[in-house]
Amino acid sequence: MIIGITGTDGAGKGAVVECLVAHGFTHYSVRSLIVAEIKSRGLAVDRPNMKLIGNAMRAKHGGAVMVQKAAELAAQAGVVTYVVESLRAVDEVKLLHANGGHLLAVDADQTVRYQRIHDRGSETDQITFAQFVEQEQAESGSQNTAEQNKTAVMQMADHTFYNQGTIKELHQKVEEWLQTLPKK
Numbered sequence: 676m677i678i679g680i681t682g683t684d685g686a687g688k689g690a691v692v693e694c695l696v697a698h699g700f701t702h703y704s705v706r707s708l709i710v711a712e713i714k715s716r717g718l719a720v721d722r723p724n725m726k727l728i729g730n731a732m733r734a735k736h737g738g739a740v741m742v743q744k745a746a747e748l749a750a751q752a753g754v755v756t757y758v759v760e761s762l763r764a765v766d767e768v769k770l771l772h773a774n775g776g777h778l779l780a781v782d783a784d785q786t787v788r789y790q791r792i793h794d795r796g797s798e799t800d801q802i803t804f805a806q807f808v809e810q811e812q813a814e815s816g817s818q819n820t821a822e823q824n825k826t827a828v829m830q831m832a833d834h835t836f837y838n839q840g841t842i843k844e845l846h847q848k849v850e851e852w853l854q855t856l857p858k859k
Contacts, residue, residue, distance in 0.1 A: 682781030685788030687838040703745035738766025780832035
């Protein structure tokens with residue numbers, strides 16, 4: 676089984692992944708794939724370069740390159756149950772669905788999400804609220820399949836978790852969703 680994760684920044688994508696990993700899913704991170712490419716080019720790992728290099732990879736190798744790379748890594752490792760975090764392009768979702776995968780979206784109020792990213796303090800999260808809003812707008816609506824379009828991707832989700840609460844509450848929602856899947 677393949678599950679893709681999408682969502683707004685700070686909504687809880689990583690917490691959903693943690694829960695799925697606890698259920699035996701192997702985790703493949705789009706962020707890690709992009710960061711590896713950024714480092715190979717000797718660039719700074721920051722939000723502008725994440726977007727620039729991710730979009731460049733999609734433009735060069737196709738809009739679904741991140742899902743393709745994760746599938747290749749899974750196949751090489753003999754993994755059949757995995758999660759790909761964080762899908763941001765429409766072609767990624769099309770390939771996920773074509774391979775029988777499920778797309779989960781995670782969202783929360785913007786102010787809640789900003790506080791979460793501020794609190795986690797990663798190298799790409801040290802921004803003002805105005806910068807956070809600006810970045811979201813820039814990543815939300817490109818019609819170019821080689822670029823991010825989180826709005827369209829989230830609309831393609833098979834299920835959406837609205838995460839205003841705790842990680843424990845979100846994990847409970849994921850547990851309940853997993854129970855809806857057909858048993859093999």
